[in-house]
Amino acid sequence: MAMESVLSQLGSIIAGLMFVWAIFRQYFPQDLRNHIEKYSQRLVNFVYPYIQIKFNEFTGERLKRSEAYLAIETYLSSNSSMQAKRFTADVVENRQSLALTMDDHEEVADVFEGVKLWWSSGKTTTKGPSFSFYPVTDEKRYYTLTFHKRQRELIIGPYLKHVLKEGKAINVKNRLRKLYTNSGSKWSHVVFEHPATFQTLAMEPEKKKEIIDDLVTFSNAEEFYAQIGRAWKRGYLLYGPPGTGKSTMIAAMANLLGYDLYDLELTAVKDNTELRKLLIETSSKSIIVIEDIDCSVDLTGQRKNKMEKEEKEEKDPVRKLAKEETESKNSKVTLSGLLNFIDGLWSACGGERIIVFTTNHVDKLDPALIRRGRMDKHIKLSYCSFEAFKVLAKNYLKLESHHLFAKISGLLEETEMTPADVAENLMPKTSPGNAETCLESLIGALEKAKEEAQIKAEEEEKRVVSLVPKEEKEQDIIANEQSRTKKLSTEEPEGQSSAKVAPAGA
Structure with a gap:
């Protein structure tokens, strides 16, 4: 009976509070209610010792998913599998594996430098107009971080930086890497699945180790590049005869570092402005490749001389018009534009980029294009050893x-x-x-x-001999003939020397 009495009294109290709250909401003006709620919230905050931070999935009217939310989701997915009891599973794009994330209204704990804190997932649902034939339910997901107010500086500073950094690193490691190519000023891509690695690359072990060490050092040198005031990028020039493995090495570099590949086709770029736009749209942790760069005459500093020569030779108005139409379709990327692309002001947009040039004839390239600082490391790929x-x-x-x-x-x-x-x-x-x-x-x-x-x-030796000018041959023949004649004239007839030696009265 005592328990029934307690429950009865508790029910009466709850019913009374609900009645008072209903009267309060119905008869008190909105301003007064907001005023009371404001001070009641302050009272709760004064008593409640914890702080909460909310991370919404979408920002800016649901136009873009929050990078912070994505990083937190990845971080919690890798750290919550031993604690959470309810998960949401989804198939990763183009893979045969499942990705597990915390289900709605699930909570897990985390520890950072001995401090315990809690993450919880939530969801708010709002329905569209009831009179619509196709009512839409709008779901907004979020993560909430809860921690004691004494740890405010530690959590808001180092801990959140740690979570975002780890989450982005895991995303990069698990992502499907892509191979991009350009059509005009737009990139399109496919999944990059080249199997080449440095282990399977045909090269001397010492040279291979040198390249691997250089790549790994670059990928871990963000603070160093910031300290010396340089953009976080590095240029590689791969040169050598065809078939020596230049493209295979680029694939091995991408697989080693986990970078995306951007295969830039310069002939499809209209001008320097389009080239700059393509650069801006490349992501960090990527390798930008321009293959067979020596095949583009306009990038060797010879454009002006070539145009002047053609202007002198071209006299026919019809042919001149056809030439102008052809040139209007060709790329107008200049050497200056490419140099700005490599190490100009726009090249500092983003970070952790590698730029690779390949060529079969390094001597044809403009020295300004491959100097140190632009192409930092020159790698010669030669015949098979x-x-x-x-x-x-x-x-x-x-x-x-x-x-x-x-x-x-x-x-x-x-x-x-x-x-x-x-x-x-x-x-x-x-x-x-x-x-x-x-x-x-x-x-x-x-x-x-x-x-x-x-x-x-x-045959080459015979060809060189055959190419000796006719005049030189005739001069050699004349010189030989003169030498032989002079030699014969200096020689005396047989017996003449003995007659000169004989005494006069003999």
């Missing part, structure tokens, strides 16, 4: 040693063959392939290449 061959043999044939390796080593020292050609000869011709057959095929190709190189060298 024996160390590079061993990497290919391990990749293609699962071999680390073989009795034919010694012969191949000697032939590689005497013959120039690209890693691409070596790899093609190591490709098994049957399934499964015979390793020794592949090595013998490579030896045959090397010997053939050696013979062809010798024949080519002999």
Whole structure:
């Protein structure tokens, strides 16, 4: 009976409070109610020792998802799996794995530098007009951080920076990397899935380690670049004959660092303004690639000379009009515009970018384009060495040693063959392939290449001799004839010297 009496009294009190609250809301003016609620909230805040921070999913009239919300969601997903009891699962785009996030109204705890705090997820729902044939329910999700007011400085400062940094790092690590290409001033992309790594790259181990160390050092040098007052970017010039692995190295660089790739096609860019726009739209943690840059004559500082020469030669008005129409369709990107793209003021927009040029003929490039500070590191990719061959043999044939390796080593020292050609000869011709057959095929190709190189060298020597001017040949013949005549004139007839020596009275 005592319990029933207590519950009855409690029910009466609650009913009375609800009645008073209803009367208060109905008969008291809005201004007075706001005034009372304001001071009641102050009283609660004075008694309640905790602070709450709310992070909404959308900002600016739901036009854009909050970067802070996304970072917090990722951070909590990786830290709440051992605490939360209710999750929301979704399939990651283009992957066969599930992403788990905290369900609505779930709460987990976190500890930072010995201080305990709490994260909770929430959702507010508002319905559209009831008279609509298709009523819309608007859901707004948010995260709430709760902590003691004594820890205000620690949480608002270092802790939130830690959460945002860790969340963004996890997003970058787990994201699907993309390969972009440009059509005019717009980027389009596909998922980047190139399998190349530095482990499978055919290169000398010492050189490979040097490049890896340089890339890793750059990716961890944000504070250093800020300290010395330079934009956080680095340029790489890859040069060498075709087939030496320039494109493969770029893919290995992207896989090592987890960067997106932007393959910039300069011929599709209308002018310097479009080029600048493309740069602004690239993201951080990316590699911007311009392949075969030597093929663009207008970027070698020769545009003016070329135009002057064509103006002198072009006299026909019809041909001149056709030429103008053609030029209007061509790219008008200048050397100056490209230099500003690489290290001008606009290049500092964003951070953690790598710019890569590839070329087969480094001597054709303007020195201003590849100087240190623009292309900071020059990497020469040459013909296949024996160390590079061993990497290919391990990749293609699962071999680390073989009795034919010694012969191949000697032939590689005497013959120039690209890693691409070596790899093609190591490709098994049957399934499964015979390793020794592949090595013998490579030896045959090397010997053939050696013979062809010798024949080519002999033909080149003959060609050089044949190109000696006719006048020089005639001069040589005349000089030889004069030398022979002079020699004959100085020689005396046989017996003449003895007659001169004989006494007069003999």
